[in-house]
Amino acid sequence: MDEILSLLPGYNCGSCGSRQCRDFAAELKSQGDLQRCPFLSREMFRDNLERLSLLVGGAPPAEEKIVGVIDGLEADFMLAPLKDECSCREFIHPFDGSIEIKIGDFLRYRPLGCPVTHFAKVIGIDPGIYTIHLVGPLHRLGQEDFRFKDIGLCMILAFEGKVSRGELPKVGQTVKFVPEYCMMQKVHSGMVVGVEGKEIRIEGIDLKVW
Template sequence: MEKKIIEFLPGFNCGRCGFGACTDFAEAIQVKPSSLDLCPFLTQERFIANKIEIERLAMGEPNGCQKKTVGVIDAYEADIVLDPLKGEISCREVLMPMALVNLQIGEVIEYRPLGCPIVHYGNVIKIDHLLVTVHLIGPCRRRESETKFTPVGCCMVIAFEGRFHGKNVKVGETVRFLPKHCMMQKVHSGVVVKIEDENVLIEGIDLKVWQPPVVCSMK
């Protein structure tokens, strides 16, 4: 366990945590997980994902970076998985409807994301000019359901927002991600535009997932 924790520490051996080396600090984290807050670097944006993984290890949870997450439809491997924000029921989807519609917060809408064959039902939680943010409440409406909804037709999914786990991601990086609520379990791609703690905002959403670039080594 200690060796796994060391892998996610910055490795600067700066001593600012009060320990002589990161190896000593890793041992202290095993005994007292709250010691993690002593490292000044783990609060920086570039190490946020590392901090999350160390917390999981210290609490005895499985390491999300060690487990591969693969989409069911086309078997692409995801860099990260998106969970709902704390206290919410699904990842947030930011939509741009293809038609002009007058919506209200709290309203349930029926829509189909561009490129997705499945009709979605979402609860409107935010409206910003032409952009509508929703929580998903289901892929299909049961006949016996009395839930009223407004059909809005096809929508472009502009962004996803949620809590992430998996590899360490950076602002500006293109990532492959799996929204946990996705009915098709299909890996999406997009650009990370904001990270706060374990929350991430990904824009430029695309259902087409490209292979990562080939890195050529110079001999």
């Protein structure tokens, strides 16, 4: 069981229906049970999933449909960070333009259409538009050395990342996708405006997919 536990994501998020990862590990009876964990399908855990499949019996699972956990909608692909980056690049526009923001600042904000507060680091600035890396819906707020600027409600203008699982889209295609690091595993939508290999840019982002 310890080996199985070491291969699980360790988030203790409860998305699988168990109270924590240790309980989930104890309940695993077959490779089908592994599908209860939405994070094991991410690229970063792909090797772990194959090893877990062998440990609980059977071959690694075949590619399955990508379904948002929070909304049950089917997505075209998972969007992963670009090489050596911690999250997809997001391009945001704060509704409150009075706050001075610099590269390297940490921001607290809520995307329009999402109920979760996000924390991000600014990596680029254009007039009214900030390029950010997401550092978490939840952060180490108890640490005295962590400072952030609260910028309130923001519009999400674009994503840049790479397709890690699912269908590679074409330029001009309207798509449904799930960012790998989204804690809600929510389906987003938008229009693909750039494709280079598996790296893509999506604009016209809508978090309210119908």
